[in-house]
Amino acid sequence: MSDTLHIQHEVASHGHSGEPHVHHHKETFISKYIFSMDHKMIAKQFLVTGIIWAIIGGLFSVLFRLQLGFPDQNFPILETIFGRWAEGGKIKPEFYYALTTMHGTVLIFFVLTAGLSGTFANLLIPLQVGARDMASPFMNMLSYWFFFAGSIVMISSLFTQTGPAAGGWTVYPPLSALSQASQGSKSGMDLWIIAMTLFVASQLLGGLNYISTILNMRTKGMSMTRLPLTIWALLFTAILGVLSFPVLLSGLVLLMFDRHLGTSFYLSDIYIAGQALPNEGGSAILYQHLFWFLGHPEVYIIILPTMGLVSEILAINARKPIFGYMAMIASLMAICVLAFLVWAHHMFVTGLNPFLGSVFVLLTLLIAIPSAIKVFNWITTIWRGNLRFTPAMLFAIGFVSIFISGGLTGIWLGNSTIDIHLHDTMFVIAHFHIVMGVSAFFGMFAGIYHWYPKMFGRYMNNTLGYIHFWVTLASAYLIFWPMHYQGLAGMPRRYLDKSSWASFSQFHGLDAMISVVTIIAFSVQLMFVFNYFYSMYKGRRVRSQNPWDATTLEWTTPIHPGHGNWEGEIPEVHRWAYDYGKDGRDFIPQTEPIGENESEH
Amino acid sequence: MSTSIVSTQQHNKLHPHKFALWVAIASILMMFAGLTSAYVVKSNQTGWRSFVMPKIFWVSTVVIMVSSITMQMAVKAFKNRNMQQYRAMLGVTFVLGIAFVISQVFGFEALWENNVRFKGASGAGQFFWPITGLHALHVIGGVVALLIIFFRSVIGKTKTYNPVPVEVMSTYWHFVDGLWLYLMIFFLILG
Incomplete structure (x- = not known):
């Protein structure tokens, strides 16, 4: 971590030399780059x-x-790196489960929740609503450091004797509740729970700030219906999170109680390793309800911010106002409400009452x-x-394409009858x-490509960007x-190895192809990194305050904004x-008053 | 950055810190809603074991309700710039907060004596521990916050008449009080 912070230091100080800068308060290295x-x-x-988490x-x-x-x-290099987890260059079954579990946990929570909302909510909310900082900058800092602490705990679980948590990112009991059930249910599981607790604290501190900043700290004239859609999306994301x-x-x-104090919230009538456990009356399904009450909104926590980013980027780069602004807000709101009402569609095969299931089918398909x-x-x-x-x-357009492809299979899985066949198959993975x-x-x-100029005062390399896009799209x-x-x-x-099933042996070549493409796709992401x-050091410098000719407030700040964002007064809106291509003008910034002969959109 | 995060045109709106607290309260409520609804679902299943609330929890209830009143008096004294009384009432609230936690511990011990423990079959008693334990943690958080603003008012370098921190504190304190009332009634009816 210290390396990367150092890099940021160099870049930022580089930018400083050319820019006259108003310092409102004294900053040390620690107060500026670390805390x-x-x-x-x-x-x-x-x-x-x-980014570091995404690579892992x-x-x-x-x-x-x-x-x-x-x-x-056999891949002997695996033994060199992972030792007894891959004896003879072959991944052990326990390690395989740990890998899939950590892949899911890391990508869903640490990359696509913290890395995504954490980045863009923090960067864009104060800049686009016209505020000097968040409602509570201190809590905002705590939010990052709770995330960092959670990251350290989660990383450390990779190095324990019995390995990290295994058994899926959903950590269903009874497997996850009984340390005698598997290697991955031993100390790795405790560290998983502790890391997630720190992570939740981080998300709550962040979410409180995002919501109160958006609702309470907008600049003069910035009514809710003048907000860019990014902010609306981030608002609903934060509401879902808190x-x-x-x-x-x-x-x-409750899972921690079951693991260490002998309670029976999730455990009942279990016979394990020749021994009957005293637990009675618990229900593993209870955990699934509590988990998916988060778990389903979580997928919207991941996708809503990107919907906001994409809406903004499409409008700017099409030089047209966003189509159906109010419908966009209404649909974000509808998704936010429905997100809380569909969790049991993950549980169609748990013995859920079919009549209850049909209600969840209906609500799911409504999305x-x-x-x-x-x-x-x-x-x-x-x-x-x-x-x-x-x-x-390109990535924004690609997003729309991919979102359609993936959304259509959601209609399949949302039907409880089809789900009986497809549940826990590769179809779900694909979807x-x-x-x-x-x-x-x-x-x-x-x-990242779009707001990189705002973050670092430089552009990312376009050619590498295009290669990144096309290879990633094809690989996906x-x-x-x-x-x-x-x-x-x-x-x-x-499943670790499906070769003993005659019915799946036909897929052998297909699986090999998928794996080869995965390696290509991964190396292209390294190229992006x-x-x-x-580009932080060598990227083309941004010369204009508003490089994309956009209307929103973040492009009215200096190229390298200081803490406080605007040097003078916060501009009025x-x-x-989305005034693009209006009255013969390419774009009109939000800060420009409505002209005498002009009608508001 | 200017010292105040609230610009001039925002004065008629709710202060962001107060608003953030309300969102936090909603968030905490969701956690207890999750736990108590799990309790409700489980209590309808066969083999459910109930338990009797030890009497000492009534003492806790009275203590935390009184502390809410003293907290409110502290806010009123602060607004009247009666700092002497403000500090006194803050101190009383702090002591009552600690008294509540101690009283809860006695209640937990009484339960343990009555054989309502962690191990074994599921039941109301098992749910009681994490639910009231998490509530006690929230009260302890409030007690620490009380201590901080108490010391700030005693050794603060500058005199401040900004009521926001005190009001945020009192809202949170009333919230943990109300949350306890809810839990008490919940366990009395469904326990």
């Missing part, structure tokens, strides 16, 4: 930590894809409506626009990786599209964020 209370620096801290989590998927693609081969993460926490507290409205509006936004194909724009994994990454990449479909067929054929997820860090 910083500046929302922009905290955003960068979240992003860099998220992505590498895990490469490792278990080696096993899945080439189950009968209302659902505490429920996960309560589920984890297709706001999602379709959003997709329609994105397409109509770029329809007949003067498209500028920046890397950010959620496309709709919330890959598409959230596309939205995040779009955001090559990896996940075939998994639908595997899942339809009944191939289960999480290179681009990210290289007179119009909505």
Whole structure:
């Protein structure tokens, strides 16, 4: 971590030399780069930590894809690196489960929640609503450091004797509650719970700040309906987080009691290793309810911020106002409400009452409506626009494509009857990786390419950006599209080796192909990481305050804004964020008053 | 950065810190809603074992309700700039907060004596521990905050008449009080 912070120091000080700068308060190295209370620096801290986590989590998927693609081969290098976890160059079953579990946990929580919302909520909320910082900069700093502490605990679980948590990112009991049940349910599981508790604390501190900053600290004239859609999306994301993460926490507290104090919240009538346990009357399904009450909103916590980023980037680079602004807000709100009402669709095969199941089917399928409205509006936004194909724009368009592909299979899985066949198969893996994994990454990449000039005063390299986009897009479909067929054929997820089933042996070549593409896709992401860090020093400098000709407030700040963002007064806002191509003008900034002969949009 | 985070045109709005507290309260409520709804679902299943609330929890209830009143008096004294009384009432609230936690510990011990313990079959008693334990943690958090603002008012270098921190404190304190009342009634009816 200290290395990366050092890098940021150099970059920032580099930029300083050319810029006259107003310092409102004295900053030391520690107060500026480590325990910083500046929302922009905290955003960068979240992003860099998220990138490190993404490399770790992505590498895990490469490792278990080696096993899945080439189950009968040995890779001696694995033994060199992982020792007894991969004796003879073959991944052990316990290690395989630990890898899949940590891949899920890391990517979902540490990258696509903290790395994504943490970065863009911190960077964009004060800049786009016109505030000098968050409602409580101190709590905002705490939010990052709780995340950092959670990260350290989670990393440390990789180095324990019995390995990290295993048994899936959902850590269902009774497996996760009984340390005698598996290696991954020993100390690794405790560290997982502690890390997640710290993580939840981080999310709550962050979420409180995001919500109260958006609702209470907008600049003069910035009414709610003049906010850019990024802010609306981040608002609903934060609301989802503060209302659902505490429920996960309560589920984890009960799990901790079951693990260490002998309670029976989730355990009942268990006979393990020749011994009957005294636990009675508990219910493992209770955990699933508590988990999925967070778990489902969590997927919207991941995807909503990217919807906001993409809406903004599409409008700017199509030079057209966003189509259906109010419909966009309404559909975000509808998704936010429905997110809390569909959790049991993850539990269709738990013996859930079929009549109750049908209610959850209905509510689940209802989410297709706001999602379709959003997709329609994105397409109509770029329809007949003067498209500028920046890397950010390509990723935004790619997001829409991927989101449609993944969303359609959601309609399959949302039906409880089809789900009986598809549950826990590779079809589910394909569905959620496309709709919330890959598409959230596309939205995040779009955001990074687009706001990089604001973060570092330089551009990222475009050529590398284009290679990154096309290879990632092709790989995403090559990896996940075939998994639908595997899942339809009944191939289960999480299995170590399926070669002994005659019915799945036909997929052997397909699995090998997927694994090879995974390695290619992973190396292209490393190229992106290179681009990210290289451009901090060597990227093309930003010369204009408003490089994308955008209307929003963040581009009215200096190229290297200090803590406090605007050097003079905070600008006043007179119009909505999407006056592109209006009255013969390419764009009109939000700060410009409505002209005499002009009508508000 | 200017010292105040609130710009001039925002004065008629709710202070961001107060608003953040309300969101935090909603968040904490969700955690207890999760736990108590788990309790409700489980209590309808066969083999559910109930328990009797030890009488000492009534003492806790009275103590925390009185502390809410003294907290309110502290806010009133602060607004009247009667700092002497403000500090006194803050101190009383702090002592009552500690008394509440101690009283809870006695209650936990009484329960333990009555054989309502962790191990073994599921039941109301098992749920009681994490739920009231988490509540006690929230009260302890409030007690620490009381201590901090008490010392700030005693050894603060500058005199401040900004009522926001005190009001945030009192709202939180009333919240943990109300939360305890809810839990008490909940366990009395469903325990």
